[in-house]
Amino acid sequence: MQPANLALITLFAPLVAAAINGLFLRRRGVAAAALSVLAAGTSLVAGLTLILTAEPFSVSASWLSLGGFHLELGLLFNSLSALMLFVVVVVGFIIHVFSLGYMSDDPCRGRFFAGMSLFMFSMIGVTLADNLFLLFVFWEMVGLSSYLLISFYFEKPSAVAAGNKAFIVNRVGDFGFLLGIIWVYWTYGTMSITEVTHLADSGLVKTGIGLLIFCGAVGKSGQIPLHVWLPDAMEGPTPVSALIHAATMVAAGIYLLCRVGAIMTGEALTVIIWIGVATALYAGFCALPQKDIKKILAYSTISQLGYMVAAFGLGAKLALVGGDAHGVHAAVNGGVAAAMFHLTTHAFFKALLFLGAGSIIHACHHEQNIFNMGGLARKMPVTFAAFTVGLLALVGIPPLAGFWSKDAILALAYESNTLIFWLLVFGALLTGAYMTRLWVVAFLGQPKSGKAENAHENGWVITLPLIVLAIGAALAGFRGLYPEAFSGVLNAVPHPEEGLGMIIGAGIAAGAIGILGAWFFYRPGAMQDNLQRSAPAVYRFLAARLWFDEVYGWYVAKVQQRLAQLLSFLEQVFVSGLLVRGAAGMVGLVGLGTRALHTGSIHGYVYWFFFGLVALWLLSIGL
Amino acid sequence: MSVGLEDYLAVSGLLFAIGFFGVLLRRNTLIIYMGLELMLNASTLALVAFSRYNNTMDGNVFVFFIITVAAAEVAVGLAIIVALFRKRQTIQVDQHNALRN
Numbered sequence: 001m002q003p004a005n006l007a008l009i010t011l012f013a014p015l016v017a018a019a020i021n022g023l024f025l026r027r028r029g030v031a032a033a034a035l036s037v038l039a040a041g042t043s044l045v046a047g048l049t050l051i052l053t054a055e056p057f058s059v060s061a062s063w064l065s066l067g068g069f070h071l072e073l074g075l076l077f078n079s080l081s082a083l084m085l086f087v088v089v090v091v092g093f094i095i096h097v098f099s100l101g102y103m104s105d106d107p108c109r110g111r112f113f114a115g116m117s118l119f120m121f122s123m124i125g126v127t128l129a130d131n132l133f134l135l136f137v138f139w140e141m142v143g144l145s146s147y148l149l150i151s152f153y154f155e156k157p158s159a160v161a162a163g164n165k166a167f168i169v170n171r172v173g174d175f176g177f178l179l180g181i182i183w184v185y186w187t188y189g190t191m192s193i194t195e196v197t198h199l200a201d202s203g204l205v206k207t208g209i210g211l212l213i214f215c216g217a218v219g220k221s222g223q224i225p226l227h228v229w230l231p232d233a234m235e236g237p238t239p240v241s242a243l244i245h246a247a248t249m250v251a252a253g254i255y256l257l258c259r260v261g262a263i264m265t266g267e268a269l270t271v272i273i274w275i276g277v278a279t280a281l282y283a284g285f286c287a288l289p290q291k292d293i294k295k296i297l298a299y300s301t302i303s304q305l306g307y308m309v310a311a312f313g314l315g316a317k318l319a320l321v322g323g324d325a326h327g328v329h330a331a332v333n334g335g336v337a338a339a340m341f342h343l344t345t346h347a348f349f350k351a352l353l354f355l356g357a358g359s360i361i362h363a364c365h366h367e368q369n370i371f372n373m374g375g376l377a378r379k380m381p382v383t384f385a386a387f388t389v390g391l392l393a394l395v396g397i398p399p400l401a402g403f404w405s406k407d408a409i410l411a412l413a414y415e416s417n418t419l420i421f422w423l424l425v426f427g428a429l430l431t432g433a434y435m436t437r438l439w440v441v442a443f444l445g446q447p448k449s450g451k452a453e454n455a456h457e458n459g460w461v462i463t464l465p466l467i468v469l470a471i472g473a474a475l476a477g478f479r480g481l482y483p484e485a486f487s488g489v490l491n492a493v494p495h496p497e498e499g500l501g502m503i504i505g506a507g508i509a510a511g512a513i514g515i516l517g518a519w520f521f522y523r524p525g526a527m528q529d530n531l532q533r534s535a536p537a538v539y540r541f542l543a544a545r546l547w548f549d550e551v552y553g554w555y556v557a558k559v560q561q562r563l564a565q566l567l568s569f570l571e572q573v574f575v576s577g578l579l580v581r582g583a584a585g586m587v588g589l590v591g592l593g594t595r596a597l598h599t600g601s602i603h604g605y606v607y608w609f610f611f612g613l614v615a616l617w618l619l620s621i622g623l
Numbered sequence: 624m625s626v627g628l629e630d631y632l633a634v635s636g637l638l639f640a641i642g643f644f645g646v647l648l649r650r651n652t653l654i655i656y657m658g659l660e661l662m663l664n665a666s667t668l669a670l671v672a673f674s675r676y677n678n679t680m681d682g683n684v685f686v687f688f689i690i691t692v693a694a695a696e697v698a699v700g701l702a703i704i705v706a707l708f709r710k711r712q713t714i715q716v717d718q719h720n721a722l723r724n
Binding site: 603 | 646647648655716717719720721722723724
């Protein structure tokens, strides 16, 4: 089959499922679930066939032609999109299967699976789109499906608020992204990713464009200062958190950076690096005092996304400064490779951790507070084992996946900047600490509530995806296992040439210190956070998360709302009052005057007729 | 004493004035209608007088048409007044002020 047709099947199968589910099967959960899983399976088969058989290609068709403005829709398939597509279809399919079990007792499954399929369609679209315009369309559609799925439990006010928050915060980032796209078109006269990359190669790069496009990634990938929506997004069902808010959609920002990395200047890259590093550390601290199992994982996701952003910036800047043969504008440099590699391994182990959390939550009847769990290791052995694999992979313990990709990022940092290197190493320590805290409190000790007491292992529909993902999380770090199609990206993953022992040693040591510290600090079976008991001031400071939400709340309520009220007042007075009502009022006054002439008495009309006649007569005789 | 154009015109003007003030001042629709007819006849009288004075037939031809049309108009007008009376049980014009304001 033609590669383009395969790509189209991969893309449109979920859309068909979404349309049928959304329009006809909203009350038939079983049929909707089967259809969505079938569509995800179709995408998986077609996508994998495409990845394994197709050479890189690009097809496009003219869609809109307005004078000198031409808009093309098309697909661009290369090793970068192959890797992203691989992540999306594989993780997507596994999570669809998991959802069969997790959502089995939900009456609104039709709506849920319609949203999931719509998301798959949009995300595959983001992966394959060949121009920025089309990419932006799909970008907004992943935002929409994310919104729909976060607010899935719409009878809960907090879920509705979280959905709105995610949508609005993403609008802020997407506004910058849109401005960046317009600026790209203004500068280069095209929006095709291939052509823009090619033109940018010849030196027409602007810092502003890069930063504006980065705005989109900041919003979608939860970087400071637009990270606030991602922890709240955990209000959605757990498979949604795993698929959208951990493995794929939030990684779209990283993918965007890698896809159009050529338009970044050195200054823009410096900003990107520091935002990534700050996010990685900040989110690590935020995860420490959290009690909700999903929020811990959400902050962990933000932190790892920070690593990816920093990796992209570091590698691209190295290539820019070093001016090596590939150059910063080559499709794949060390930064792109390291970021995408970490994205891939992260998708596996973070989806695993979220599904593990989902398995726990399902078994504990929607209990999410880890201090109400405890003792789950004996009750849920499969989940426990899989979760432990995911945890070790995330912390970066060899030979699991996270070790290899984090190692590549640390190698880039070591080569560029010692301070950043040590900051990222410290981030690895935090990762070990907050993950081990979760693990100790939730799995060890005695059950701390009736729900945890009665928990038991879930059925195979839930545990099988965990096992598959655990194998993935264990093996995803070995680049030799990947098919040839990804070699364009994976061969460029940086190898530390000097300081190898230092990098590996620091990375492992940081993770181990984090794990051991938390192991001894948090006692299994404690009903309360040990940090809260021993150092309440520190705990409160960390739990406040640098007051981002409060500052935004203050800004919206006290600054923006006041400005809006002022503008509304001016609008009421001038536009609505003076112009609109004023014009209507004038007409009304004239109407009042002329209406008085209509007396309804025939004699009045005769008088007027008579006066009119006299006037005409006077006029005709020249007075 | 001979009767000249001026006398005819004086009678015509008098008739017209009577009809006009009848229309202007009376409230009964029938009387107003009679006033209208008086004005119409005043104008025909003036036309006949001018026709005679100029020794042409033009005015007389007009008058024939006016009389014909007036007959038709009376039929229609009276029918309207009867219909109005049936509808509102009165033919006083100050009761018929539905168009007021």
